[in-house]
Amino acid sequence: MAVITQSSGAQASARERISLKKRPRPGETIIQSLLFVSGFISILTTIGIVLVLVSEALIFFASPEVSLIEFFTDTVWAPEAGRVGILPLVTSTLITSVIAMIIALPIGLSAAIFLSEYASPRARGYLKPILELLAGIPTIVYGFFAVTFMTPLLKNIFGADVVEFYNMASAGLVMSVMIVPIVASMSEDALSAVPRALREGSYGLGATRLETSLKIVVPAAASGIAAALIVGISRAFGETMIVALAAGAGPNFTFNPFQAAETMTGHIARISSGDLSFDSLDYISIFSIGLLLFIMTLTLNMISRWFVRRYREVY
Amino acid sequence: MTQIRSLSIQSVKAVAKDGIAGGETQAILETKIHAENLCMYYGSFRALVDVNFRAYANKITAIIGPSGCGKSTLLRTFNRMNDTVADTRIEGQVTLDGEDIYAPDVDPVAVRRRVGMVFQKPNPFPKSIYDNIAFGIKLYNPRMPKSELDARVEAALRGAAVWDDVKDKLKQPGTALSGGQQQRLCIARAIAVEPEVILMDEPCSSLDPISTLKIEELMVELKRDYTIIIVTHNMQQAARVSDYTAMMMMREDRAGEVIEFDETETIFTKPKDKRTEDYVTGRFG
Amino acid sequence: MAVSPSPFPQTLPAPPEIGADPSVRRRQRIGAIGQAGLFLSLVIALVALIVLLLDVVNKIGGMAVYGYRVDPLTIVPSIPLEELSQEELLQIARDFIPAERLDELPDELGMTLEELTTDDLIGVIYNEVPNPETITARPLDTLADQELVEVLDNNITDARFNQLNAEKPFESRSREELIELIEEEVLLESVVKTWPLLASLFNRQAIEEEIQANYPGSEYGFHWWLTPEFIISDLTTRPETTGVRTAIIGSVLVIFFTILFAVPVGIAAGIYLEEFAGKSRINTLIQTNIYNLSGVPSIIYGMLGLAIFVRALSEFTSGAAFGIPDPPPNGRTVISAALTMGLLILPLIIINTQEAIRAVPQSLRDGSLALGATKWQTVRHHVLPVAMPSILTGIILGISRAVGETAPLIVVGAAAFVTTDPSGLFSTFTVLPTQIYTWAKLPFDTFRNISAAAIVVLLVVVILFNLTAIIMRNRLRKSL
Numbered sequence A: 001m002a003v004i005t006q007s008s009g010a011q012a013s014a015r016e017r018i019s020l021k022k023r024p025r026p027g028e029t030i031i032q033s034l035l036f037v038s039g040f041i042s043i044l045t046t047i048g049i050v051l052v053l054v055s056e057a058l059i060f061f062a063s064p065e066v067s068l069i070e071f072f073t074d075t076v077w078a079p080e081a082g083r084v085g086i087l088p089l090v091t092s093t094l095i096t097s098v099i100a101m102i103i104a105l106p107i108g109l110s111a112a113i114f115l116s117e118y119a120s121p122r123a124r125g126y127l128k129p130i131l132e133l134l135a136g137i138p139t140i141v142y143g144f145f146a147v148t149f150m151t152p153l154l155k156n157i158f159g160a161d162v163v164e165f166y167n168m169a170s171a172g173l174v175m176s177v178m179i180v181p182i183v184a185s186m187s188e189d190a191l192s193a194v195p196r197a198l199r200e201g202s203y204g205l206g207a208t209r210l211e212t213s214l215k216i217v218v219p220a221a222a223s224g225i226a227a228a229l230i231v232g233i234s235r236a237f238g239e240t241m242i243v244a245l246a247a248g249a250g251p252n253f254t255f256n257p258f259q260a261a262e263t264m265t266g267h268i269a270r271i272s273s274g275d276l277s278f279d280s281l282d283y284i285s286i287f288s289i290g291l292l293l294f295i296m297t298l299t300l301n302m303i304s305r306w307f308v309r310r311y312r313e314v315y
Numbered sequence B: 001m002t003q004i005r006s007l008s009i010q011s012v013k014a015v016a017k018d019g020i021a022g023g024e025t026q027a028i029l030e031t032k033i034h035a036e037n038l039c040m041y042y043g044s045f046r047a048l049v050d051v052n053f054r055a056y057a058n059k060i061t062a063i064i065g066p067s068g069c070g071k072s073t074l075l076r077t078f079n080r081m082n083d084t085v086a087d088t089r090i091e092g093q094v095t096l097d098g099e100d101i102y103a104p105d106v107d108p109v110a111v112r113r114r115v116g117m118v119f120q121k122p123n124p125f126p127k128s129i130y131d132n133i134a135f136g137i138k139l140y141n142p143r144m145p146k147s148e149l150d151a152r153v154e155a156a157l158r159g160a161a162v163w164d165d166v167k168d169k170l171k172q173p174g175t176a177l178s179g180g181q182q183q184r185l186c187i188a189r190a191i192a193v194e195p196e197v198i199l200m201d202e203p204c205s206s207l208d209p210i211s212t213l214k215i216e217e218l219m220v221e222l223k224r225d226y227t228i229i230i231v232t233h234n235m236q237q238a239a240r241v242s243d244y245t246a247m248m249m250m251r252e253d254r255a256g257e258v259i260e261f262d263e264t265e266t267i268f269t270k271p272k273d274k275r276t277e278d279y280v281t282g283r284f285g
Numbered sequence C: 001m002a003v004s005p006s007p008f009p010q011t012l013p014a015p016p017e018i019g020a021d022p023s024v025r026r027r028q029r030i031g032a033i034g035q036a037g038l039f040l041s042l043v044i045a046l047v048a049l050i051v052l053l054l055d056v057v058n059k060i061g062g063m064a065v066y067g068y069r070v071d072p073l074t075i076v077p078s079i080p081l082e083e084l085s086q087e088e089l090l091q092i093a094r095d096f097i098p099a100e101r102l103d104e105l106p107d108e109l110g111m112t113l114e115e116l117t118t119d120d121l122i123g124v125i126y127n128e129v130p131n132p133e134t135i136t137a138r139p140l141d142t143l144a145d146q147e148l149v150e151v152l153d154n155n156i157t158d159a160r161f162n163q164l165n166a167e168k169p170f171e172s173r174s175r176e177e178l179i180e181l182i183e184e185e186v187l188l189e190s191v192v193k194t195w196p197l198l199a200s201l202f203n204r205q206a207i208e209e210e211i212q213a214n215y216p217g218s219e220y221g222f223h224w225w226l227t228p229e230f231i232i233s234d235l236t237t238r239p240e241t242t243g244v245r246t247a248i249i250g251s252v253l254v255i256f257f258t259i260l261f262a263v264p265v266g267i268a269a270g271i272y273l274e275e276f277a278g279k280s281r282i283n284t285l286i287q288t289n290i291y292n293l294s295g296v297p298s299i300i301y302g303m304l305g306l307a308i309f310v311r312a313l314s315e316f317t318s319g320a321a322f323g324i325p326d327p328p329p330n331g332r333t334v335i336s337a338a339l340t341m342g343l344l345i346l347p348l349i350i351i352n353t354q355e356a357i358r359a360v361p362q363s364l365r366d367g368s369l370a371l372g373a374t375k376w377q378t379v380r381h382h383v384l385p386v387a388m389p390s391i392l393t394g395i396i397l398g399i400s401r402a403v404g405e406t407a408p409l410i411v412v413g414a415a416a417f418v419t420t421d422p423s424g425l426f427s428t429f430t431v432l433p434t435q436i437y438t439w440a441k442l443p444f445d446t447f448r449n450i451s452a453a454a455i456v457v458l459l460v461v462v463i464l465f466n467l468t469a470i471i472m473r474n475r476l477r478k479s480l
Helices: A010-014 A026-062 A068-073 A087-118 A121-136 A139-158 A168-192 A196-204 A209-220 A222-238 A241-246 A264-273 A281-314 B002-006 B009-020 B023-027 B071-077 B108-114 B129-140 B146-159 B179-192 B209-222 B235-241 B264-269 B274-280 C022-057 C086-096 C099-109 C118-128 C145-155 C158-167 C175-187 C197-202 C204-214 C228-232 C245-276 C281-293 C298-312 C334-358 C362-370 C375-404 C407-412 C432-441 C445-479
Strands: B031-042 B045-056 B060-064 B088-096 B115-118 B197-201 B227-231 B244-250 B256-263 C061-068 C189-194 C219-224
Touching: A026 A281, A026 C245, A026 C281, A026 C298, A026 C334, A026 C375, A087 A121, A087 A168, A087 A209, A087 A222, A087 A241, A087 A264, A087 C022, A121 A168, A121 C022, A121 C375, A121 C445, A139 A168, A139 A241, A139 C022, A139 C375, A139 C432, A139 C445, A168 A222, A168 A241, A168 C022, A196 A209, A209 A222, A209 C022, A222 A264, A222 A281, A222 C298, A241 A264, A241 C407, A241 C432, A264 A281, A264 C298, A264 C407, A281 C281, A281 C298, B031 B071, B031 B227, B045 B060, B045 B071, B045 B227, B045 B244, B060 B071, B060 B235, B071 B197, B071 B227, B071 B256, B108 B115, B115 B179, B115 C362, B129 B146, B129 B179, B146 B179, B179 B197, B179 B209, B179 C362, B209 B227, B209 B235, B227 B235, B235 B264, B244 B264, B244 B274, B256 B264, B256 B274, B264 B274, C022 C445, C061 C197, C061 C204, C086 C118, C099 C118, C145 C158, C145 C175, C158 C175, C175 C189, C189 C445, C197 C204, C228 C245, C228 C445, C245 C281, C245 C334, C245 C375, C245 C432, C281 C334, C298 C334, C298 C407, C334 C375, C334 C407, C362 C375, C375 C432, C375 C445, C407 C432, C432 C445
Parallel strands: B045 B256, B060 B227, B060 B244, B115 B197, B197 B227
Antiparallel strands: B031 B045, B031 B088, B244 B256, C061 C189, C061 C219
8 A cells, every 4th residue: 555645636736725724814703702792791790780789788787877687687677767677578578479489389380280291282382372471471560460459359358457558468469470370381391301201100000190290290390390489489589560569668577468568679669769869878778688689589599490400410 | 327336346346446556556646634543532532542544635435334433523533523512632643635634723614625524414504505505605705706606506516416406496495305415415515615525424324225326426426526535334335436445443442443444445355354354244233 | 702611710700890999980080180170270370361461451441430620610710799789699698508507697697688788798608608709600611712811821830821822822722622721731620430441331320320329410431541642642640641652662762772782792692602602611600690690680680770870880871971961960861771671681582592592403503614614604604594583582582571671670760750752872761661660559540540551551562572472482393
């Protein structure tokens, strides 16, 4: 196999050889940099959020009226009066969210099980878009629904003197209507990711459809469902318009769901929508609430993503 | 057609002898692509080990071997297509006309400009037949006049023996053609940019026998102008069309290696390696 | 199958009949009940949607009782009692003083009404009759044109008077127009009581009876709150005359600039992460970060916007730095809102773009790269065109979210009552959802009516966007 390498073959002489050397491609470089900068904007957003919340919160905690211990233990929130206990805002956030999740989780999960395990592909083709439409309705509309429908309804059922005009129950119930599609859609994704073989194995043992769904499929999709639950809670914590309209117009430390109590988000919205002065303690104080809210939702979202990754890894 | 069908090992021998029989003809053999001690890694996994391989200008070189032995991986090192997969690196050297294509100052885009590729599954762009061909030409000559572009498109389609099938429907999407036509369209697309080498990764594996024969016929024609390297799992095909053949095997550690490289005739009639003999006679793989 | 005679026929148990096992039947029954329960949940979710929509629609029109905020008789000129004759005064006293008082009066005064002097009679009338000047008031329709204009002039501000005159000189207005103007501007014709749409349609009779019983003599009728005028009118303080034009223009402007900012940046970031980003630490960080950002409550974005765009960058966002004449005092402007909203929908668009790009088959990229196309040429000519419909779906969903998003804009933007249409990046503005919020907060039925009307406008837009996106996506899924 004696072969001589020649630089000028018949083919090479016919055509001019293109250099392999790198040449500058300024256009390509500029575009790549622009694309990177676009991606980096998201980092800047996060840095911005953290910086704004932390720096303003630090100013707040540094002011002489405020102590960190009081912040987490006092039950009155009235910054201008020197009382800065975040508890009333946190409890009402928790109460409205818990009411919402107690209803949204079973209904959302059941709807998801029905869609994934019972509904025909045709029916699913119609029902899922309707659920998605429900999820796309702006929350201000839910807020309107809460004050004009749910609150009068509760007053009719429990008595007008028991149920206040603003109350946490109405906000929580309507919030559950808003969260059902989110829980349903995420759970459905998790349920339909469960391999068919598991279901067939269960049917092969003589289990009914319901037994298969509840005892085999749901446990197998547990981490996805957990993710849906947590995202639901996180949404409930962060939801603003429903609580701003229906839950209350002032902080109130109470555990009675029929009483008015402003949530963290509702308070931020009310304070910042007025003509507030930028150097008042009221203005500074909302950033400490925002920081706490950010930490709460971020933690929940990270846990949720961890759950989602887990079920994606399993299958 | 009949001529193709009669192409057997015997006729391949004849072709091969034409090319390299006498001493004078041997002198014009020019090494187009040369891999020396090539190792290739996906992350920490070594996919190729110590590969030595040559492709001569205006010859068809086949790469054969059992599936999973790294044939496609080797082929894709010749135009740096493996770069598009994250976390790959090579050791050793691959040269094109004596130039190291993995040298730091080499532009992979320029490599691919000179080393074209046809894939296992026909992958026409979801555009018109005309635009499928024109895309590559316009990359290098963005301001080519329409009349010249038309001529180049026609020439490429003729070169890939698909002109008669598509000349009346150049505005129709390339994806609407039959599998065999799609693959010839992809070959036309590759030759439209006038590369020096065409890599073919099992170009007929998804085609019916008649389309396969047409492509094989086309390859033999194309070798007048191009250097062709073809990966195939079809030994008949390798025997029918190629001048040289590299036999690859997978080692214990799943790394692929070239165990024998020779004229096709030699590989198929008197292989030196026992494993090659087992493979080409169908006792293995 | 032929049964072969068994040596032990007595010991063979009878083959169980399928479905006869009571435990199986019980389990099947539980299964059926369970299925019904699951289905019920879905129905509840859908019923909630229907009730929600009905609740809104129920308030956009219905039976209404009209009244004037201002008594017409208090604004028209009246004839002074002093100018009346004794006869006429006596007539007034007899007509307007309640009968029992008429009986008591002679005892209190020590003489009959007829015996009083005109001045004393006038005194009695002033004492006994509420709003005595309205007795002799001349109804609007008896007044001359010039007098109508005077009524108007006396009861509205000079500025408003001049403005109305400038719109159309009073001399050239007809009598009817002038009276209408007085009803609108001075009497504040308003709706005093409303009924829901459904009740008004199906139970009109009962409502009319109720109106006649409780509001005798009042004008009433079917009143639509959602009208073309509502959509094109200025914002005013009265639900009967207000409109959402300013808010709609505000929404359109904010969304327009949001798209201008978020769509290119979102698509570019998506392309970067899918096509160009290696596995370096910064890229992993960007990816994780985008997922986290997509879960941050929208009001937090509002606070970011408030602190950065409205306050820190107010020099720029108010337009002062660009020499805008008469810039607003702070950065509560269209551009601040659009940037905030853009940051909010950015993660949504990025994640969706990534998914769309990931769905493009690798073979297409290989084909293009093998021709010697650069990465960007490959993306630009082959990946993007194929992924575009799916990217668009995500953009539509993002826009729809931005259209309905309220909380961040309450924090960032429209705090004040805005009556002038925003005209550009540095205008103060209001948007439709903020307007809905402001009205829904007020505990008056009529404000809830206009809130519902505005919601319908908003929902039509949002549902149209969402439907388009859902249909587009389902089509795409089928074609892939």
